[in-house]
Amino acid sequence: MRATVLVRPKEGILDPQGQAVESALEHLGFSVSHARVGKVVDLEVDAASADEARAQVERMCEQLLANPLMESYEVEVHG
């Protein structure tokens, strides 16, 4: 089963990468604010159901994919 994990810097955490991207976009003439840079992890999970896949990916996030001190995450399971 295919799943996607979105990992984001937690709100309130200084994200200098986001700031750099924001200022680069401004240089290009775009009017933007609050740019934040995170990560996407796409993976294929061996699971019998979407619920089981989601539970597995949640455990992966807790154990490895995100550091709860600085990152939040969202899991999407694509059927």
Add this chain to the structure above:
Amino acid sequence: MASPQPRVGVVTYPGSQDDRDALWALAALDAEAVAVWHEERELPDLDAVVLPGGFSYGDYLRCGAIARFSPATAAVCEFAGAGGLVLGICNGFQILCEAGLLPGVLLRNESLRFVCRDVSLIVERDDLPFTSRCTAGARIVIPVKHGDGRWFAPPELVRELEANRQVVLRYGEACNGSVDDIAGICNERGNVMGLMPHPEHAVDPLLGSADGALILASLVEAARERTLALL
């Protein structure tokens, strides 16, 4: 009887860079420096362990996040749990944070620039096995070289750390945007320490500063006392 040479291990992960410098510096400070390969599930007989700087496993995902799962790291956690002395330098500090042996996490420098220069540090604690040769309140100079050295923890954790006196070193000048200018911390028990500056690159005046020897010689001395206690 000549005083025994303490055995201090240095773990080499794929991507470690400063393991050889650490081995050299420890040997220069009269320790028996022992190279430990990351695949070793059991540590040899050691009095202390150093996790060196570098980019273990390419620093993929997050700095130290993959190294945390290597067999040698599990052995180091067990060693620390039994009260063994563990010092993490730079990437080693990042690994100790990811492994949960030290609180907090190291984030990308505020400037987004890699900093590589001598920095002035203020010693907060001189009563640890890692700092017995230092003087609290004194300034020492040790080089840093990192892109992800901004130590961070949520405010309640920082308060807890300050209350427990777990801050060992602070930057005496702007460096990377660390919370409270924190450059080095220890665990509550005081047997595990991590720092971003590289003491192993500052053990000889020829290299610009010998202040790193204050940290490493403290560790060697503490390790020697442990050897003696076992005799």
